[in-house]
Amino acid sequence: MKTTLFALCLLCAASALGQSGGAPLNSSIHFSNHSDQAGPASMAQEQSLWVGSSIVSAQGERPVGEVVPEKYEMPLGDAARIQRKEHATVKKAQVVWENRAWGPGLSQSPAR
16 A cells, blocks of 8 residues: 555656756747738639539429438327336236345344
8 A cells, every 4th residue: 555655656746847847948939921911802713623523413402301200209208107007017026035134154044
């Protein structure tokens, strides 16, 4: 136990020293002069993305209701009622176990 505690303390101390060690980096940011800045200009010519491939065209769109079937989810109350009915009809256990203080050396049950 002492060895584990010592190893844990040594690991924490080493990680703390590792975080604070070394000289801080010079983090000054230098921006260069960019001559290409955003400004008002005319729009560029349209370019086709379908160069060398077949053109696919579609006629309209289908509503989501036609594509995805409607999913039915049973309400929680209905599921609880069904579960309660099934629980009432299930066969009950015949053996009833009682907690008793039987030990490995005891051959008979203790007196009540």
